[in-house]
Amino acid sequence: MWIAYLILTVLLLILTILPKIQHSHWIFRVPEFGKIQITVFILFTLILGFAASGKPQYFWYSQGLLLIMLIHHSIILIKYTPLYPVRKYTQKNQSSEKLRFISANVYQFNKEYNRFIQLIEKYRPDVFLTMESNGDWEEALRSIEKEYPYQHKVTLENTYGMHFYSKIKVESAQTHYFVADDIPSIEAHLKTEDGFSFVFFGVHPPPPSPTEEETSKERDGDLLSTAKRVREIKKPIIVVGDFNNVAWSKSSILFRKTSHLIDPRIGRSFVSTFHARYRLLRFPIDLMFHSEEIFIEDMKTLENFGSDHLPVYCEFFIDHIQDKKQEERIDHASKEEKAEAEEMIEEGKEEDGNRDAIVTEG
Template identity: 40%
Template structure:
């Protein structure tokens, strides 16, 4: 029994400590993802240690201290994404529909054939902007019925699982498709004109994940997010960045993105809204994101029902409140963060000037 708990303790400590390092290798960065699962596994392990082991044994005490330390560390990362933590974005009480924007992010899974299920969701939630990811020509054709309601569109159909389409009720000014880091991974950038006449700068992204079948390191993903972060940090107009970031909300990279950009996460203090994997309830984490500047308050954020994809769609309703209204919230970058961000960007030979 002691040997079993020794092996378990080593595994839990290894899985908890490994992501602390800043190496970009995929097999290291992937330990950023299952923090909730590890948290639950550590609690289960602690219960078994108290029930099955001799509490007077020095080995048992070491096992318990190790597990409890891992539990505290994992909790530090995930508690902000629960109602136990103060909200980062204030709830809007404004009913001015002229300053409202409702967005659905939907990674459709390219092989999925339930386009009607997505169309139903778009209509059910009276969506203003639909962002589809992994969409190819088949999806473009089967979503064509939306074109009567969404007159402003940016199509980028691809068969490599990185196609992207934007459907908007609101006018999009100077929309641009860019390949910021990798030649086959697009992002879309535009100004959106609200009915109130206010302009919003919006960026739609879907960088590749670090994995043995994609990129061996997270360098490309991180660089794309950080050049966008550095670009939007210099603007005074309202900003939204949204898409499938292929990174979890609590990772060091996502936190670095938030620090450099100054953008807020409406999930803080509300919930995780785990969008992936829709097929496995025990392996879920937040991969689809929406971050925004301090000009917005939030009305609603909802993880929508599945329509056959491996991702749940994410619905967010924001209200533009004019002057920045969440000034004291968010994360601040220190000198070390700025140096780290610049190093990640330099590694891919890209610049914030590449971002429209």
Template identity: 35%
Template sequence: MAIFTLLPTLRYEAWYIRGFDFPRLQFSILLIFLLILQCIFLDFSSPVAYGLVLVSNFCLGCQLWRIVPHLFLFPVQVERVSSREGNLEEYDNISILTANVQGSNRRAADFLDIVKRHNPDILLTLESNKWWQSQLDTLEPSYPYTIKCPLENLYGMHVYSRLPLSDSQIQFLVEDNVPSMHTLVQTPQGHTINAHFLHPAPPSPTENDTSEERDAELLVVAEKVKNKTSPIIVAGDFNDVTWSRTTRLFRKVSGLLDPRIGRGLFNTFHAKYWFIRWPLDHLFHSKHFKLLSIQRLQGFGSDHFPLLTHLQIQAQVVADESTESLAPREEGVAQEKTAQQNVDASDVASLGSSK
């Protein structure tokens, strides 16, 4: 357990190192059981027993340090909309449903039932191929604004929107076969939202040997949006957990907020194994929003659960949420990661000039 705890602290991007970032909740539970067993069976007349308990406590503290901010006892980063704010005309509401549909999954009817039941303003699907596009296109009478990139390599993406989209672009920021989508969303009250939808490839034995490509894509988008003054939403399957070094760096560089902090983990993967779950699907947003609701929806045969987030644009930029400051060393790390992949923030579509 000490090895599992210390390995993720290394600045080494191999998949077999970065993989230990994911199961921190599972490690924490194992460490609690380990401490109980130590207290029952160790002979505390020996200093070695105290040393083992000390190591276990240290490991448990390190694991909890990362996941505790998402538990209910921690202060929220994004305030919830109060009842008196909910019906004022100057506020705009937007709901986004994000779902990795799993390319081989054929339970499209179950998924379409979920979409119709929750009726989001924007639907984002990941891993959607041509077969899934043929199923999703039945939504077009209600969702006339679309961005489509069907691929058979598990990185296809689709956006279906009730709200008008403009300046929509599909880009391959880091890898030639891994797209991202960038668009401007027009709300009924006249706001323009910069929306970026991502699904970088994970570090794994079947994908990329290291996390360099994933990290670079996340951080180049963070660099692009960090100085925007208009509302911003970045959503998708990051193939990374919210407490990892890279996603925390993404949040610091971009200045975006995480509505899950202080509310729960909202584990979206793996939908089929309750004992191996962590949050892979994300939505971050700028200070222009407050939260109406966020919920993990029921499964539909995919290995991911859908994530539904309902936000409200405020008449004035919300100023009371706390964003994490970026240390000079972290800024250097972010620049190094993007430089390794020869990408720059200018590679992202020039979106967001509208206020």
């Protein structure tokens, strides 16, 4: 038991230190995703230490190290729980009607189209965004196009296709390719029946992983390019999608500071989405950020429909009168952080993702 305790302590220390090293290789970035699980394992190992037999003289040093790691991770994670104090707001007379959206990575090779359609019919969102949606998914979703007459489709077979559907009038929509010509983002300008305009931005950058991109350069460059574009838009805005990133990573925080957007997970919950089949190994990588005029009423995951991601459901309203009350939740990038963001954007553009135009399962 003592050997197991030592091995776990060293492993957890490595997993804690690796993300602190500012290198874009996936080896350094992937441990960021498992911070919740790492924290649980640290607590388990700390308890295991007291049960271990034959405790040597340096036992309390290793226990102290585990305690420091536990405190370090907990301080970061507690912001994404209801324990972190955040002011709540109620809908007023001057606010928009409540609006709902669903964001879902459908998994390109998932053939259970009807389960997703049933989910849309059940929750009846005003808008919804699909990622990894290809030609087959586009064809399957034609059955509900009458309910969603406004559409913007980017049909790809490389697992980066995106489709946007709306009941709300879309005044204009465009596709951005910020760092690569096969990684799209959707920008849609909408206007509600009660006269409120807002922008819906859908993103899905590639992840750093041993099976996909070797580094996080394209992901970070794409997200920070989106952040720059957001700063040019003078309307209420929501950015959602499969970020292939976690809210507490350096690049996510830099995205939030550069865009001047708010992370609604802070003071609420993790809203973990991936992997849909393994609850204990689930990470919050389908993120959302919003401007100060947007007020979140509800945000949660919905039931699995066959994808490897759980869909995200959000209910919100727009209020231009109350918006100043959320200014305190906006962080601003320093001069050094702005320069770092520009450098990461250029690195993302220079990186060659070397992806196949058509990806098949297996």
